[in-house]
Amino acid sequence: MGIRELGFHPGHFSEKEGLKLRPLIKCEYLKTKQVCKGCNNGWMSELEAWAQAHFGKFVGPGLRPDEFGEIESIRSESKQLIRWLLKTAIILEYAFPRGDMPKVVRSLFPVARGIEEPTDFHIWAANICESGFNLHVRRGFAVWNGGILQPYQVHAESMNFGIQLNHLALRLFRCPSARPWVKMYLVQNGGVRSMPLDLTREVHYSFPHNHVYPTLESFMAALEVAADSG
Numbered sequence: 505m506g507i508r509e510l511g512f513h514p515g516h517f518s519e520k521e522g523l524k525l526r527p528l529i530k531c532e533y534l535k536t537k538q539v540c541k542g543c544n545n546g547w548m549s550e551l552e553a554w555a556q557a558h559f560g561k562f563v564g565p566g567l568r569p570d571e572f573g574e575i576e577s578i579r580s581e582s583k584q585l586i587r588w589l590l591k592t593a594i595i596l597e598y599a600f601p602r603g604d605m606p607k608v609v610r611s612l613f614p615v616a617r618g619i620e621e622p623t624d625f626h627i628w629a630a631n632i633c634e635s636g637f638n639l640h641v642r643r644g645f646a647v648w649n650g651g652i653l654q655p656y657q658v659h660a661e662s663m664n665f666g667i668q669l670n671h672l673a674l675r676l677f678r679c680p681s682a683r684p685w686v687k688m689y690l691v692q693n694g695g696v697r698s699m700p701l702d703l704t705r706e707v708h709y710s711f712p713h714n715h716v717y718p719t720l721e722s723f724m725a726a727l728e729v730a731a732d733s734g
Contacts, residue, residue, distance in 0.1 A: 505637065505670055506565055508532040536599040547617055551588045558584075563669040565635055572631040575672075583618075586625050589676040590616040593665040597641050607641040608663050612678070624661075626683075628675045630723045635670040638720040668720040675727065 512534055513525040539548065558578050562571075578585055594608050594616060614620040642664040659680055666675040717723040 505563055507637070536595075538595055538598040548591060551584070551591055554581075554584050555588045559672070562672045565670045567631070567671045569631055572629075572671075575629050582627075583622060585627060586622045586676065587616050587618060589627065589665060589667070589674060590622075590625075592667065593641050593663070593676065596639060596667075605643065607643050608665075609661060611661065612663065624680045625676060625678050628723075628727060630673040630675075630717045632668055632671050632673050632720060632723065633718045636668060637670075638668040640664070640666045640720070640724055664724075666720055666724050668723075673717065673720055673723050675723065677727075 508531055510531045511528045512531060513528055514534065514536075515523045515525050517523045558581055559575060561567075562575050590608070590612060594613065597607050615622050644659065644662050644664065659682075662677070662679050664675075664677045666673065717726070
């Protein structure tokens with residue numbers, strides 16, 4: 505992402521003392537120490553090398569909208585992409601203060617490691633107008649029930665993860681017995697393309713859509729799920 509010189513203030517959080525910031529450290533040297541050496545230098549390192557080789561060029565700050573469609577080339581690497589996003593969501597959740605309800609349940613950890621096959625996962629990609637870094641890790645997904653939006657309705661095994669890397673946004677969500685869909689009112693002529701890299705289930709829409717996504721938040725809000733009747 506070209507942010508090695510960017511500085512962070514690492515923080516330590518505790519229930520008694522709250523958040524305490526530590527001295528500034530450059531991104532190049534920042535380590536959260538969330539995993540053991542064997543995993544960090546083993547299967548996680550292999551996933552990172554795969555990600556850099558397959559979609560690293562889409563993370564660079566100079567990505568043009570007309571180049572975005574080329575990301576469809578990683579459709580054939582479906583399991584690896586799910587594993588990389590899932591591993592990233594797990595690490596990010598461990599690096600931030602957590603409540604009593606983890607966003608990524610432990611039953612999904614073997615999927616990230618490649619021990620178990622991924623099921624009921626969906627991946628979407630988008631080009632964000634303004635470059636930057638952002639992320640969301642959540643359980644559940646927005647649900648309309650009786651004409652009322654229920655933003656925190658949760659399936660026990662669901663997860664919802666979105667990450668923005670400069671202009672590239674990727675969203676991974678798992679919604680058993682449901683399928684993804686798009687809020688059609690967001691369509692604007694001449695907008696930036698978005699597309700599903702839908703990898704484990706069929707989606708009954710024509711893509712790409714011409715949606716405009718100025719922020720990761722708008723991309724997250726645009727995608728919902730619907731009950732899969734039958």
